[in-house]
Amino acid sequence: MVRFSIRCSEEAGERKEQGACQYMGDAGEGLVDEESRIQERMEELALARTRILRRDAGDARQAHAVESLRLARIELERQFAATGHERRRVQLAHAIEEIGRRMAEIGARDARASAQG
Numbered sequence: 836m837v838r839f840s841i842r843c844s845e846e847a848g849e850r851k852e853q854g855a856c857q858y859m860g861d862a863g864e865g866l867v868d869e870e871s872r873i874q875e876r877m878e879e880l881a882l883a884r885t886r887i888l889r890r891d892a893g894d895a896r897q898a899h900a901v902e903s904l905r906l907a908r909i910e911l912e913r914q915f916a917a918t919g920h921e922r923r924r925v926q927l928a929h930a931i932e933e934i935g936r937r938m939a940e941i942g943a944r945d946a947r948a949s950a951q952g
Contacts, residue, residue, distance in 0.1 A: 900941060904934050904937055
């Protein structure tokens, strides 16, 4: 058994025009419902995509910072091994410690961000 529903515009109801009302069967209503579900899903996907892009941009900056620190540490360790002057060795040791501290700080931020989301 097919049921029909009538959708009329307010203007058509007032003027009682012939053919101004649209008759829609159960299948048509199902299509309308399916279209609204598809639209909602598309909006959810777009929102998720923007979240991912924002997160990836943050990850790229963070990865760049970590890589820069890693390369700086390698260079400072090379200079430390090649330097014989004691004061310069102390300066380089402090710089290497500072780079290690910054890398640990970035790692801690990354761990907190992973735990939150």
